[in-house]
Amino acid sequence: MGTDGARALLERAATLTLQTGNLLNWGCLRKKCPATPSEEVRDCIQKTLTEWSSKIGPNLNQEIVEVLECSVAQAIEKINPEERDELKVSAKLFLVGSNSSPIRDAVDLACSALGVTQLDSVIIAPPPVEDGTILSLEYLQPYWQELENLVQNRKIVAIGTSDLDKTLLEQLYLWAQVKPSSNQVNLASCCVMPPDLTAFAKEFDIQLLTHNDPKELLCEASFQEVLQESIQNTKAHEWIPLWLLRYSVIVKSRGIIKSKGYIIQAKRNVS
Numbered sequence: 593m594g595t596d597g598a599r600a601l602l603e604r605a606a607t608l609t610l611q612t613g614n615l616l617n618w619g620c621l622r623k624k625c626p627a628t629p630s631e632e633v634r635d636c637i638q639k640t641l642t643e644w645s646s647k648i649g650p651n652l653n654q655e656i657v658e659v660l661e662c663s664v665a666q667a668i669e670k671i672n673p674e675e676r677d678e679l680k681v682s683a684k685l686f687l688v689g690s691n692s693s694p695i696r697d698a699v700d701l702a703c704s705a706l707g708v709t710q711l712d713s714v715i716i717a718p719p720p721v722e723d724g725t726i727l728s729l730e731y732l733q734p735y736w737q738e739l740e741n742l743v744q745n746r747k748i749v750a751i752g753t754s755d756l757d758k759t760l761l762e763q764l765y766l767w768a769q770v771k772p773s774s775n776q777v778n779l780a781s782c783c784v785m786p787p788d789l790t791a792f793a794k795e796f797d798i799q800l801l802t803h804n805d806p807k808e809l810l811c812e813a814s815f816q817e818v819l820q821e822s823i824q825n826t827k828a829h830e831w832i833p834l835w836l837l838r839y840s841v842i843v844k845s846r847g848i849i850k851s852k853g854y855i856i857q858a859k860r861n862v863s
Contacts, residue, residue: 598645599826605660608831608858611705612636613667614851629805633836634818636854637810640664641822669851670707671841679850681708683839684715684754684776686809689832692734694857698837699747701855706839714739715752715776720807727756729763740770752776754803758789765796774799810836815858833858 602608612618615636644662671679685698695716702711718735721727732753739751752774756764761775775793777785779802793800810833820828834857841851 595645595823597648598641598823601648601657601660602823602826602831602860605657606860607659608856608860609659609661609701610637610640610854610856610858611661611663611668611701612640612853612855613664613705614669614853615667616849616852617667617669629809630814633810633854634814637815637818637856638822641819645823667853668705670705671851673707676708678844680712680842680844681706681710681839682713682715682842683711683837684717684803684805686717686805686836686838687719687735687834688808688810688812688836689834690719691834692738694835695735695738696742696747697857698835698855699742701857702837702839703747705853705855706841706851710746711748711839713750713752713773714742714748715754715774715801717754717805717809727760729760729767732760732764733767736764736768740768743770750774752799752801754805758786758792761789761798762792765798771796772798774801776801776803778803778805780804810856815856830860830862831858832861 618639640662643664671681683702685695687694699711699714703709716735716739718727718732721731736751739748742748743751750773751770753761753764753772754776755778756775761772765771775798777789777800785800790800792798812832815833816828816831819826819831837855839853839855840849842848843850
């Protein structure tokens with residue numbers, strides 16, 4: 593049945609939540625080193641969809657499920673509560689659409705997937721601005737306010753930003769109630785940390801981190817393409833990704849990664 597059952601479920605659902613589980617449990621991914629973060633995401637989505645769809649039995653395709661959960665059971669790995677204090681749980685959230693409301697859903701799902709009540713840090717990568725538009729404080733504010741609410745509700749300990757220059761980071765810092773604890777800088781666009789950014793971050797105790805993520809880690813077209821490749825003849829064009837969250841669980845004392853994975857949510861847009 594497999595693919596037919598998965599296709600039938602997708603055609604009835606309104607929301608798709610895909611969880612890769614701990615990628616370190618995936619032998620096939622361990623052997624292969626993706627060249628870019630985007631390729632890693634595509635590989636993970638494809639392997640999760642393929643494995644999930646192969647397990648769909650004929651009796652399941654009659655169910656109407658509003659929110660369809662797609663995961664590989666053997667890869668899911670929750671944190672042992674006795675080990676929680678020894679671990680740091682970090683996440684980077686990539687928003688695809690210009691809407692701040694999914695932030696809470698993403699954090700809640702990450703906590704649920706990992707079996708924790710709180711994430712230690714979340715870095716936000718806002719949706720790419722339109723061509724010719726400059727990223728501004730006004731654009732960032734609704735996303736940051738949503739993160740601040742989650743800090744106040746003790747769902748997140750610390751929040752950070754991505755790809756802000758010194759001017760915008762300073763504007764955000766002065767305006768925000770909960771100050772940014774970190775700012776990621778893409779070394780592909782700047783080989784050396786800008787001196788003004790470094791000086792400001794040092795003065796206000798903001799950690800500067802590096803990353804190599806593209807502006808769009810998962811665009812709409814790429815998601816639809818990998819969905820079509822994984823489950824043939826499905827109406828992939830109806831599915832729009834809302835957000836992508838990448839998490840990592842690090843052993844504090846040793847600095848090694850214990851767990852890493854992705855959670856993706858998409859909605860079906862039927863016009």
